Amino acid sequence: MALLIAAPCSSSGKTLLCLLLAAAARSRGIGLQTFKVGPDYLDPQLLASASGRPCRNLDLLLCGAPWVRQSFHWWSNQVPLSLVEGVMGLYDGRGPSSEGSSAAIALELNLPVLLLVEASRQAGSLAALVRGFRDHEPKLNIAGVVLNGVSTSRHQQLLQEAMGSIAMPVLGVIPRDESLELPSRHLGLVPPAEQDAWPQRLSQLGQKASQWLQLEKLLALMATPNQNTPQTQTPNQTQNPISWSLGTVVSKQKAHQQATHQKSEQRPCVVIAKDKAFHFCYPELPEWLEALGCQVQWWAPLEDQALPEDCAALVLPGGYPELQAKELSQCKRSLEAINQHCRLDLPLYAECGGLLLLGQELLDADGEAHPMAGVLPFSAQRGAMSLGYREATPLRAGLVIRPGEQLQGHEFHRWQLEEAPVQKAAEQAWRLEGWGVLARVEGWTNAALHASWLHLHWGGCPSIPLRLRDAAAAANAKRQTRQN
Known part of the structure; x- marks a missing residue:
């Protein structure tokens, strides 16, 4: 046992x-x-x-x-x-x-x-x-x-x-x-x-x-x-959980097809940030993308480098950017690469620490401000701990979310955002509710962007990687059309 x-x-x-x-x-x-x-x-x-x-x-x-x-x-x-x-x-x-x-x-x-x-x-x-x-x-x-x-x-x-x-x-x-x-x-x-x-x-x-x-x-x-659970609850031992979940999801969403038989040049490249500042990433995240036919590449923003040329979508996971704020602000090529990626309307998915990288500036633990990628209209500074499960209700269709859905996520951070006076209603991602906290509107979304404090586990919301894959595939197809 x-x-x-x-x-x-x-x-x-x-x-x-x-x-x-x-x-x-x-x-x-x-x-x-x-x-x-x-x-x-x-x-x-x-x-x-x-x-x-x-x-x-x-x-x-x-x-x-x-x-x-x-x-x-x-x-x-x-x-x-x-x-x-x-x-x-x-x-x-x-x-x-x-x-x-x-x-x-x-x-x-x-x-x-x-x-x-x-x-x-x-x-x-x-x-x-x-x-x-x-x-x-x-x-x-x-x-x-x-x-x-x-x-x-x-x-x-x-x-x-x-x-x-x-x-x-x-x-x-x-x-x-x-x-x-x-x-x-x-x-x-x-x-x-x-x-x-x-x-x-x-x-x-x-x-x-x-x-x-x-x-x-x-x-x-x-x-x-x-295996001693009741037969109705017995897992399928011939399938890993992602394959099992995809079978369930695809049976419900006939429009989605796995891209497992595509030629390598047709498989969209999804880049995931990973270094000392960004490493809050479940192992299932790259596994989902690979199972859906994507090529996964890793990228270290702290090494001050451009994104891979064939990057069709970018994932910025959580981590400790607040502890590396000064170093990140000095990585001009990395920050410009993110900014250019967004100017081209290429798909970008960011959670928690990844969200902080997209703001105008990030204040470290000593209160010193450091410039970030400048994609979103906020600065971030140390605040009260925000911790707990949240139920997210999307307010509009975006890169990976749709109205009418309810997703379960988790918040865990000590930094807070000081946003521009008015966040465009068309960019607001969802309404968050949780035990013992006031409901609030949070996050940014549009057709190419999803950025939020909320951590998601894709095992509980398989529509997220499916939609990210579709967006990456569309971006990859456009690039190939321009090149041809």
Whole structure:
């Protein structure tokens, strides 16, 4: 059975425990597929680095249960072991509910849960906490606990006796050690590419895992699950989730045809920004585009370079442009390439950090302003945290959205826009609503542009990549006509 790692709250050490297990599996030469509950971009980068395979997000709110089941069963069946890192506290979901929570994923996929509990400064009280988490949802299978922050052997003995009093197996003990803390910043953990001596640290974690964890029992829990869901819910094991989703979408939208048999010169080139400033990108994003017949190329704005000559569409994902604002402002060729791309009315799709690159200027954390591409009429500066799921209702037809649709997305940013006095109504993308926040109109869209704070997972809105592919194909055809 695959194993889900959960905790009573955030910052309990879930990612550290997952890295310990991933490093241990890799040191033994056992293939491991990692998953992350929720919309996170940063933890998956760490898990992917540790396992050597892309980490897949499991998000019931963004993607829906059918996609989550298909993705989980397809990818987990590629290798012997599977590990799911939970999000926040075990029962924390949308608003005050458990909708979309780690517990909801465990129940949906019939997964056992390993509860990681911060044990410092308590002993017998921990039994009450763990008992509450176990009994709160009787259908949930909490297979055991790992104790984190244990200070001494006597402390460990007290905790183990407390767990014994409620018949809860202790499957690991992690000592209190500040050197184990993973570096973080304002949106989450620092990605592995920016951490010093990361490979050496992973190797050390693999060694520590055998000292601190009951690996044989845990690896047995991580074994790939057998297909035991009801027949009506059984995923198609012969199709990866994108092929499965395309079959569903194409059957509903006969006008859309996959471009898988096109000649290479007819396949539109879609360029995706990727560097230190832009790396919030689900692995499914390029996979969707390739499955639809596009050529995918990567482009690093921080390397101050022009776009590829055959670029038919540009994707600017999220990331940390606010931390690289000065460097980006000095990349004149990159900024001019974006501006020229927009002047030619070529398709451009931007999310969150990608949106910031399109403004007039971007203020860094010190309040210093730096010029950006100048495509959209706003400046951006540090503000209050905006975090949570949003329901988006398009106000008009644009590059990838249509009136009458409702899409599920996620907002997560600390920068805010100071827009020009009046944003043209014809450019307003959609109305956003979410739990505990005021509804508002947000984003820009037209026939060639989609730019918004909102992150989307295309597993939950396959019409987005289909329309982007169609726009890229049309732009590519126009270019070829001019050349001929």
